Amino acid sequence: MKIEKILVANRGEIAVRVMRACQEMGIPSVAVYSEADEKAPHVEMADEAYSIGESAPSESYLNVQKIIDVAKQSGANAIHPGYGFLSENADFAKVCAEAGIKFIGPSAEVIHSMGDKIQAKRTMRDAGVPVIPGFTGEEENETLEQACQRIGFPVLIKATAGGGGKGMKVVNSIDGLQDAVDSARREAKSSFGNDELLLEKYLARPRHIEFQILADEHGKVIHLFERECSIQRRHQKVIEETPSVALNDDLRARMGNAAILAAKRINYTNAGTVEFMLDDSGNFYFLEMNTRLQVEHAITEATTGIDIVKWQIRIAQGEPMTLEQEKVIQRGHAIECRIYAEDPEQGFMPSTGILKTVELPSGINIRHDTGISQGSHVSPYYDPMLAKLIVYGEDRADAARKMDWALSNYIALGVTTNIPFLKAIILHPAFVDGNIDTHFIDTYFKSWTVAEELPIEVLIAAAIDDLKHSGVVEEDGSQQIADDAHSPWKSIGRWRIDS
Numbered sequence: 390m391k392i393e394k395i396l397v398a399n400r401g402e403i404a405v406r407v408m409r410a411c412q413e414m415g416i417p418s419v420a421v422y423s424e425a426d427e428k429a430p431h432v433e434m435a436d437e438a439y440s441i442g443e444s445a446p447s448e449s450y451l452n453v454q455k456i457i458d459v460a461k462q463s464g465a466n467a468i469h470p471g472y473g474f475l476s477e478n479a480d481f482a483k484v485c486a487e488a489g490i491k492f493i494g495p496s497a498e499v500i501h502s503m504g505d506k507i508q509a510k511r512t513m514r515d516a517g518v519p520v521i522p523g524f525t526g527e528e529e530n531e532t533l534e535q536a537c538q539r540i541g542f543p544v545l546i547k548a549t550a551g552g553g554g555k556g557m558k559v560v561n562s563i564d565g566l567q568d569a570v571d572s573a574r575r576e577a578k579s580s581f582g583n584d585e586l587l588l589e590k591y592l593a594r595p596r597h598i599e600f601q602i603l604a605d606e607h608g609k610v611i612h613l614f615e616r617e618c619s620i621q622r623r624h625q626k627v628i629e630e631t632p633s634v635a636l637n638d639d640l641r642a643r644m645g646n647a648a649i650l651a652a653k654r655i656n657y658t659n660a661g662t663v664e665f666m667l668d669d670s671g672n673f674y675f676l677e678m679n680t681r682l683q684v685e686h687a688i689t690e691a692t693t694g695i696d697i698v699k700w701q702i703r704i705a706q707g708e709p710m711t712l713e714q715e716k717v718i719q720r721g722h723a724i725e726c727r728i729y730a731e732d733p734e735q736g737f738m739p740s741t742g743i744l745k746t747v748e749l750p751s752g753i754n755i756r757h758d759t760g761i762s763q764g765s766h767v768s769p770y771y772d773p774m775l776a777k778l779i780v781y782g783e784d785r786a787d788a789a790r791k792m793d794w795a796l797s798n799y800i801a802l803g804v805t806t807n808i809p810f811l812k813a814i815i816l817h818p819a820f821v822d823g824n825i826d827t828h829f830i831d832t833y834f835k836s837w838t839v840a841e842e843l844p845i846e847v848l849i850a851a852a853i854d855d856l857k858h859s860g861v862v863e864e865d866g867s868q869q870i871a872d873d874a875h876s877p878w879k880s881i882g883r884w885r886i887d888s
Contacts (some may be wrong), residue, residue: 399471399761404431423449548577554624
């Protein structure tokens with residue numbers, strides 16, 4: 390099937406990223422947008438754009454029928470779901486197939502099989518992929534209490550559907566088990582409409598390692614090496630890098646082979662990610678499979694030179710993959726920071742407003758994947774991620790230095806962002822030494838506050854922006870700073886410019 394036109398069923402930076410690939414391949418793209426995104430960059434970038442309703446996702450980006458209707462109206466014969474929204478919705482993939490529209494991703498059956506964590510774990514265990522010891526409900530004559538005693542505390546309770554840390558609880562003793570189970574069920578039911586749970590052995594200080602895979606429709610599967618995603622807040626990734634300093638050649642080969650085995654077991658096609666937990670003894674365990682493009686795919690592209698989105702499209706057209714595993718080489722080191730409109734000092738509370746000033750750092754091997762621009766409205770309806778900042782260096786130290794510089798020269802005023810927080814992580818001695826795990830932020834940044842001294846360029850930019858946009862002119866002509874919750878002066882603290 391030749392893809393003639395692609396509807397991108399998403400918004401923000403990922404919609405822009407997919408459309409860029411479409412442009413380079415000479416394929417027209419179609420944007421869909423909600424009321425809140427009428428003037429968004431992805432709307433302007435597309436060859437065609439269609440309104441699909443109100444700002445709430447349920448009325449727009451999650452409305453399957455509206456998206457299918459636009460695809461038919463525009464003549465798009467393929468849909469790229471990006472990530473989030475409908476990207477791992479098996480029903481949506483099925484509806485696309487029934488409408489004769491190519492879903493750029495795996496089949497509905499594969500998405501369904503990996504969307505249920507219990508089923509996914511059973512499948513991987515049967516395939517010979519290491520899994521974390523646990524309880525899935527299939528164990529005969531065993532209660533939750535007995536399972537916990539067998540597994541050994543601490544135990545992790547997880548919702549079988551969904552992700553992002555919702556319906557996830559750590560239990561340290563039998564006394565707190567029932568309350569944690571009840572709480573996890575309520576949260577899972579509210580978030581995913583499914584209150585089924587599973588138990589796993591809780592790994593105290595694991596690293597989160599994932600392998601990017603590509604699989605064509607002719608049975609060929611390869612991996613594009615690993616990404617380290619251990620630095621997270623609330624089980625959401627914040628900083629990713631590749632390669633991981635925790636892997637040697639032997640471990641990397643074994644994990645890569647396990648990822649390929651997992652994909653072949655379920656007849657996977659297109660791009661996907663097999664995620665593992667790695668303990669401090671070098672043991673790795675299957676965590677889950679993401680049946681879509683990952684946010685952090687850009688760092689893999691930086692170190693391999695392979696455009697993953699273009700390969701998604703080629704595979705969806707039925708093209709055989711010409712990439713050979715032994716010829717895929719990883720060079721240098723890449724780091725990605727997710728730029729969020731949120732306040733790390735206030736429990737990562739999302740921030741909304743108008744981006745009054747946006748100035749991005751530029752340089753060799755600095756990449757921005759962004760769906761924002763100056764004047765963009767950051768609404769409360771969507772994920773607070775504004776952009777991704779990706780740098781590539783000759784080695785890890787070079788990449789970290791480049792990221793430090795890039796963050797220091799990244800200006801986004803009008804909303805509170807996590808840029809100072811990201812910079813603090815990059816400069817932290819434990820990060821510099823590569824001593825990271827999934828508890829890194831809780832360990833070193835639980836009570837973090839923004840540094841009192843900021844680069845002079847940031848102070849000057851903040852002063853100019855605040856006076857231009859947040860000031861009020863008094864009757865005597867003087868200008869006073871308004872009580873603007875998003876004013877950069879709210880988080881600078883006491884400072885002075887020394888001569």
